Amino acid sequence: MYGNLVLRPDEIPNWGKKIEEEDPEKLAEFEARIARGEKIEPWDWMPFEYRRQLIRMIEQHAHSEIIGALPEGTWITRAPNFRRKLALMAKVQDEVGHAQLLYSAAETLGKSREAMINDLLSGKSKYSNIFNYPAKTWADTAIIAWLVDAGAIINQTTNSKGSYGPYVRALERICWEESFHLKYGYDSVVYLATGTPKQRAMLQDALNRWWRPIMHFFGPPDTQSVHTEKLVRWKVKLATNDEMRQQFLDMYVPKIWELGLTIPDPILHKDPETGRWVYSDPNWEEFWQVINGKGPCNAERLAVRRFAEANGRWVREALKSPQARYVMPLA
Amino acid sequence: MASLDPRIRRAEPALWNVELPPLLPLDQWQTYEVFVVRTRGSHAQHVGSLHAPDPELALVLAKEQYARRSTCVALWVVPTDAIHRTASEEEDLFQPATDKSYREPQGYLTTRERLEKYRHRLQSC
Amino acid sequence: MLETLEILLLSLADDDLILGHRHAEWIGLGPILEEDIAFASIGQDEIGHAQAYYQLLTDLGLPTPDEYAFKRPAERFRCAHLVELPNTDYDYAQALMRHFLYDAAEQVRLQALRQSRYEPLAGLAERLLREEKYHWLHARTWVEKLGHSTEEAYLRLKSAYHLLWPYAWLLFEELPQEAAMVEAGWLPPNAELRSRWLELITPILAGIGFEVGPPASEVLLPLQGARHGLRSPHFEALLAEMTEVSASEPEAEW
Numbered sequence: 001m002y003g004n005l006v007l008r009p010d011e012i013p014n015w016g017k018k019i020e021e022e023d024p025e026k027l028a029e030f031e032a033r034i035a036r037g038e039k040i041e042p043w044d045w046m047p048f049e050y051r052r053q054l055i056r057m058i059e060q061h062a063h064s065e066i067i068g069a070l071p072e073g074t075w076i077t078r079a080p081n082f083r084r085k086l087a088l089m090a091k092v093q094d095e096v097g098h099a100q101l102l103y104s105a106a107e108t109l110g111k112s113r114e115a116m117i118n119d120l121l122s123g124k125s126k127y128s129n130i131f132n133y134p135a136k137t138w139a140d141t142a143i144i145a146w147l148v149d150a151g152a153i154i155n156q157t158t159n160s161k162g163s164y165g166p167y168v169r170a171l172e173r174i175c176w177e178e179s180f181h182l183k184y185g186y187d188s189v190v191y192l193a194t195g196t197p198k199q200r201a202m203l204q205d206a207l208n209r210w211w212r213p214i215m216h217f218f219g220p221p222d223t224q225s226v227h228t229e230k231l232v233r234w235k236v237k238l239a240t241n242d243e244m245r246q247q248f249l250d251m252y253v254p255k256i257w258e259l260g261l262t263i264p265d266p267i268l269h270k271d272p273e274t275g276r277w278v279y280s281d282p283n284w285e286e287f288w289q290v291i292n293g294k295g296p297c298n299a300e301r302l303a304v305r306r307f308a309e310a311n312g313r314w315v316r317e318a319l320k321s322p323q324a325r326y327v328m329p330l331a
Numbered sequence: 332m333a334s335l336d337p338r339i340r341r342a343e344p345a346l347w348n349v350e351l352p353p354l355l356p357l358d359q360w361q362t363y364e365v366f367v368v369r370t371r372g373s374h375a376q377h378v379g380s381l382h383a384p385d386p387e388l389a390l391v392l393a394k395e396q397y398a399r400r401s402t403c404v405a406l407w408v409v410p411t412d413a414i415h416r417t418a419s420e421e422e423d424l425f426q427p428a429t430d431k432s433y434r435e436p437q438g439y440l441t442t443r444e445r446l447e448k449y450r451h452r453l454q455s456c
Numbered sequence: 457m458l459e460t461l462e463i464l465l466l467s468l469a470d471d472d473l474i475l476g477h478r479h480a481e482w483i484g485l486g487p488i489l490e491e492d493i494a495f496a497s498i499g500q501d502e503i504g505h506a507q508a509y510y511q512l513l514t515d516l517g518l519p520t521p522d523e524y525a526f527k528r529p530a531e532r533f534r535c536a537h538l539v540e541l542p543n544t545d546y547d548y549a550q551a552l553m554r555h556f557l558y559d560a561a562e563q564v565r566l567q568a569l570r571q572s573r574y575e576p577l578a579g580l581a582e583r584l585l586r587e588e589k590y591h592w593l594h595a596r597t598w599v600e601k602l603g604h605s606t607e608e609a610y611l612r613l614k615s616a617y618h619l620l621w622p623y624a625w626l627l628f629e630e631l632p633q634e635a636a637m638v639e640a641g642w643l644p645p646n647a648e649l650r651s652r653w654l655e656l657i658t659p660i661l662a663g664i665g666f667e668v669g670p671p672a673s674e675v676l677l678p679l680q681g682a683r684h685g686l687r688s689p690h691f692e693a694l695l696a697e698m699t700e701v702s703a704s705e706p707e708a709e710w
């Protein structure tokens with residue numbers, strides 16, 4: 001039983017297998033474990049399809065964090081006072097930290113950080129569309145920290161009930177930090193909303209520009225997205241896009257209205273009969289355009305990441321240890 | 332389009348002409364597992380992992396990623412490939428097959444009862 | 457005496473404020489995620505330290521930290537030119553070398569200020585040293601590691617060192633009214649602090665093969681005057697950026 005049972009991707013025996021090719025006994029055991037509410041850990045047997053889906057999901061999440069640090073990072077030097085500046089720095093730092101935690105969680109499943117960065121830079125893997133929009137004014141940072149982070153919390157709290165141990169543990173810490181972002185964001189928004197007419201106008205303008213990307217944030221409507229019953233059973237997917245979007249509207253529309261702001265959607269209302277929010281089509285065509293690289297900032301975001309990786313290469317090269325061998329981290 | 336980000340603008344135009352061949356394995360260094368000792372007297376607890384080129388930098392970097400908010404008294408880092416663990420198929424190793432309550436305090440809950448019974452018997456004699 | 461105290465505290469605060477801003481430009485652009493996070497903390501700390509120094513003046517009825525940092529005209533800043541230099545080409549060797557030279561200076565400066573006879577400053581120095589311990593550990597570890605690594609790293613560090621050295625030397629340029637400060641027991645003369653700083657960094661720099669010695673006076677001469685209010689050509693743009701939002705609606709609260 002004793003051994004240095006470290007994990008290397010090339011030693012995963014069922015790598016690349018289709019679900020029908022998996023060992024039925026192991027698969028049944030795996031599913032029973034999840035059904036009992038137990039977590040799956042990196043060293044457990046798992047169907048390759050589970051691994052693949054989680055890698056894709058966690059990797060996208062990690063990319064979103066590191067790219068998400070850019071639109072707000074731009075405002076640190078311009079932040080108007082000490083309190084906001086320090087909080088914004090801490091927040092953006094947290095986002096980089098989230099990327100670090102999430103890349104590690106994805107790595108435990110057998111994809112190296114190098115491979116993930118390569119796929120990000122080549123455009124092969126995606127990240128949240130919302131970070132492909134520009135943060136034009138200070139009010140944008142407030143709206144992002146409040147509403148985009150609110151969306152992130154809904155998404156992450158949902159996923160933190162999932163079945164994969166390392167992802168769940170990372171999300172627990174991330175959610176805690178996000179709740180600071182949310183409070184900071186709301187505080188900034190309230191200052192603008194209760195400030196001078198110019199500040200209010202700035203805030204309303206930011207909300208106008210960010211509303212559509214925020215509606216896109218939870219992904220295409222359920223009618224357009226592929227449902228897989230398997231991912232629900234495996235506790236990889238825990239809520240549908242529309243469920244999360246409804247939850248967001250329920251929690252935040254009243255708060256936005258309370259500030260006397262106008263949401264740029266004339267038909268937005270809660271249907272008293274169904275209890276569901278009704279909203280205009282947020283232009284899903286635009287969503288697909290942006291995800292396929294045609295958003296206002298896609299090119300810059302990737303250029304900046306490429307620049308950062310290229311620029312830091314000599315540092316990483318310099319300290320590379322010749323004895324190092326790659327194993328998958330444990331958490 | 333020029334960037335809206337002043338600090339990014341300062342990197343232009345070089346920013347747009349970066350050549351970067353795909354990163355090779357270990358470009359981001361090897362990993363270390365991080366353990367935090369929260370208070371004096373407590374065990375170190377595993378909190379995650381990080382990429383670093385050597386143990387000294389692993390500790391320097393772990394400090395800000397794993398202890399920038401929580402207070403703690405020490406950090407440990409261990410190269411991931413130095414960790415030995417039992418296999419997950421061996422999880423049943425830890426499940427006893429027979430009643431082992433004789434080696435636990437809860438295994439001795441009926442002692443008093445025995446004594447009471449004896450006293451009862453004495454009285455009724 | 458208040459004016460003299462202001463000169464001293466502004467020079468300390470402004471150094472931290474401006475370097476903190478320069479460090480902050482690296483967030484999201486660092487050489488690896490883990491270092492990005494660590495360096496972001498150091499930048500945050502420096503800005504927090506600046507705020508704490510300004511607060512000592514506020515406590516005496518002078519402007520607030522926000523007024524000092526975001527509403528002061530350029531010519532009233534007292535920072536060293538070292539901290540004003542831009543992150544040219546985002547060369548991390550420059551960022552690290554500046555961080556190393558600066559945080560070594562902070563070690564020396566704060567150790568001395570612990571003994572300051574201006575008690576609020578002594579107390580603050582004591583507290584700041586707690587965070588500075590990490591800055592120094594971080595800086596020294598990186599410089600020593602990279603200094604003993606590849607040829608490329610060595611050469612990059614070396615050219616950063618050559619570029620920054622005269623500026624770093626002038627961190628210890630004599631302050632206006634320094635004699636009065638020394639007399640009051642607020643701090644030792646800057647010339648003395650500089651020699652303690654040299655004692656601290658010389659073994660480390662010599663260890664990686666860099667020569668340490670006073671820059672030529674013709675190099676230093678045109679770079680002097682920062683503590684008297686002479687700003688480098690890089691300062692104006694940075695200050696405009698720092699105050700862009702606050703100046704857009706001067707009476708507003710943010």
Ligand SMILES: [Fe+2]
Pocket residue numbers: 065094095098152174178
């Ligand atoms: Fe985040």
Ligand SMILES: [Fe+2]
Pocket residue numbers: 095149152177178181
């Ligand atoms: Fe966040």
Ligand SMILES: [Fe+2]
Pocket residue numbers: 502559562588591
């Ligand atoms: Fe420092």
